[in-house]
Amino acid sequence: MPIPPPSCDILVIGSGNAGFSAALSAAQADPRANVIIIDKCPSAWAGGNSYFTAGAFRTAHNGLSDLLPLVNNTTTEQASRIDMSVYSENDFMNDLKRMTGGRTDPGLSKILVQDSRSAIGWLAKNGIRFQLSFNRQAYEVDGRIKFWGGLALKTQDGGKGLIEDHLVAAKKHGIRLYFDTPATKLLTDPDTGTVTGAEVLVRSSSGASRRYTIRATATILAAGGFEANAQLRAQYLGPGWDAAHVRGTPYNTGDLLLSAQRDVSAKAVGNWSGCHCVAWDADSPAHAGDRGVSNEFTKSGYPLGIMVNRDGKRFVDEGSDMRNYTYAMIGRRILAQPGQVAFQIWDARTTDWLRSEEYRPDVTRHLTGSTIEELADACMSAGLTNKQQFVDAIAEYNGATREGSRKWDPAVKDGLATVGLGVPKSNWALPINKGPFLAVKVTSGITFTFGGLAVNPETAAVLSETTGQEVPGLYSAGEMLGGLFHDNYPGGSGLTSGTVFGYRAGKTAAGIVARNRRPESML
Incomplete structure (x- = not known):
């Protein structure tokens, strides 16, 4: 079983859509960066909760003509029978506010909405196959195919196809993946508080585990919520929630959420008693x-x-x-x-x-x-x-x-x-x-829990509960990010959020790496 290297430029923890989006963004922003993804699950469970979705992505758009260039499952004849309204940024924002009772974080929701279309386009350019969601978001009435609910796009073969495409893109950009590698602790510089990587356990095929340290200039947390942890569900969501069936991966148990709060005083925000x-x-x-x-x-x-x-x-x-x-x-x-x-x-x-x-x-x-x-x-x-x-x-x-x-x-x-x-x-x-x-x-x-970590919406940098400032070297995206959703959410917003903030986290992290790299003349 491959053992992760002792150091890298950018360490991404979590192999779902948010983690892959962050890693890909970083690799493209700085092609020289050494980017790795680790996940505590075995390789057979790659993809986290993203694998179990229908692959729906909510995005603002200007109608059918805006989306047709992205999809691979629509003929000219079929397109002529489609009724699809424009779904503006105002529509998206109003749905977010309506679904969350006005409690969605204004900074996060603004960026989610305004970046949604560009994020979808970026994924499509990187080989993520999109389709119009005829089976889930449209009904045929009197010969017309009517899309409803502001949601029109899904990935080919749903979450399974999404992760397959992400794996191909990661390989193309030299991103290495290591499974059976849970992160157990975030490492910091004792003088500056900068996150310098993570302590991990590497499990062998025999079941034995060894403790390793992975040093990194930037670390991105994308390991999901605590939906697969019956104890934390009962503790945070309330009595009876330990009886809920787990829709997706059994490996999203909240370990990294708790580690971030323990190790770097990451600020917890959002609806910790709420979930999808x-x-x-x-x-x-x-x-x-x-x-x-x-x-x-x-x-x-x-x-x-x-x-x-x-x-x-x-x-x-x-x-x-x-x-x-x-x-x-x-x-x-x-x-x-x-x-x-x-x-x-x-x-x-x-x-x-x-x-x-x-x-x-x-x-x-x-x-x-x-x-x-x-x-x-x-x-x-x-x-x-x-x-x-x-x-x-x-x-x-x-x-x-x-x-x-x-x-x-x-x-x-x-x-x-x-x-x-x-x-x-x-x-x-x-x-x-x-x-x-x-x-x-x-x-x-x-599906997933709504409570998570506070981030700077512009950079996806994790904020400190102690100082209110960014924790140097630490970023977060996906289900670990808190503040967007309360009680409910507009369908398809979760995967879009993972890509929007994963992209920002990866790009910001790559910028840090590039600035810290010594000029070639000094080597």
């Missing part, structure tokens, strides 16, 4: 994602139907907004239900609108019935505790729906709402009365 948490297949592995199934365990079709808890009661407005503005918080609502589970329900009107990659029978267990009573029996076999309440809840919901004059169009908020229910459905409230009927059992799948 989705409706997730209840039969999925509890403590780590499945790299084969990956994001397909997501169950985001709830706006097309209704959800009831284990006792058969509705508990959330399934149609409060477009799916990509609610999916990151819906898992929190499920986690608060008895047994941390719920049932998603549809009738024959809407089952064809469900995305096959999430709901096909070889991905999720189908609970079916030709009548509501038969559906209830199927759900009873999967853990439903009150059949009559289940039947009554659907009947009550059906009685509160109203026939609308508007044509069914899930690509817009149609205002077709229930009337008189304690838990309303604000849009797409079709009755569930046309068999056959389908239900799936879901739980909560945690």
Whole structure:
């Protein structure tokens, strides 16, 4: 197993999208720089949480013509049938403010929004393959392909394809990767406080570990949050969160967040009791994602139907907004239900609108019935505790729906709402009365945590809790960066943030290295 060198110019800790973006930015800004990436995971788990995403990137754009040059999956005929509104920087910022209750950090959010389009273009120039997200962000209605929710781009083959492309770009630019190498401590100059690298453990194929020191002029932290640490979830997110299923990598356990606070007094900011948490297949592995199934365990079709808890009661407005503005918080609502589970329900009107990659029978267990009573029996076999309440809840919901004059169009908020229910459905409230009927059992799948480290938005340099100033030689990006998201977030913003601030961290770090390098005449 390769052992990392004792020194390098730029040390990146974490092999997700943010880490790769930082390393690539540094290598391009200073081609002479020796850039390495380390990760505590084995090579088979490269990519961190980024691997498990759908590869969605939110960006401000000027409409379809602005995005077509970036994508590889759209024909001229297909493009002629696409309806896609301009998504301006103001639109992006307004969504960020709306989703976070106005608590997004203004400096961070300004840069995220203004750099979003250039960051996507930079990735594309470096071999990241983008596509229009027909399967997740568009519906075909009357022959028109309608994009909705301000989100249009994804990477080819989702997160898996994103990491594959990053690995190719890293190799092209001479960036070396070392796995099975957890960072255990940040090293500092005792006189200046400058971070000078990290202490690491290198694990051999036999399982033995040896302690090494990697000296670096600049160190970039991109090792994710604490979403895979049940103890920290319960401690910071609250009771019951240890029961959440882990959507992605099991290696994001918050070690580096705690080390940064301990070793250099890094300032902690943001929503430490908040996280991105989705409706997730209840039969999925509890403590780590499945790299084969990956994001397909997501169950985001709830706006097309209704959800009831284990006792058969509705508990959330399934149609409060477009799916990509609610999916990151819906898992929190499920986690608060008895047994941390719920049932998603549809009738024959809407089952064809469900995305096959999430709901096909070889991905999720189908609970079916030709009548509501038969559906209830199927759900009873999967853990439903009150059949009559289940039947009554659907009947009550059906009685509160109203026939609308508007044509069914899930690509817009149609205002077709229930009337008189304690838990309303604000849009797409079709009755569930046309068999056959389908239900799936879901739980909560945690994606990433929102609390993180304070950084200078311009440089991505980590700030000190003690001095309020930048910690010399230390930068952060991705899920380790705190302050952007609170309670909720606009879908696709996470990967964009990783690239925007990873790019800035890498470029700034490369500048430090170049300035510290002695002129050739002095060598």
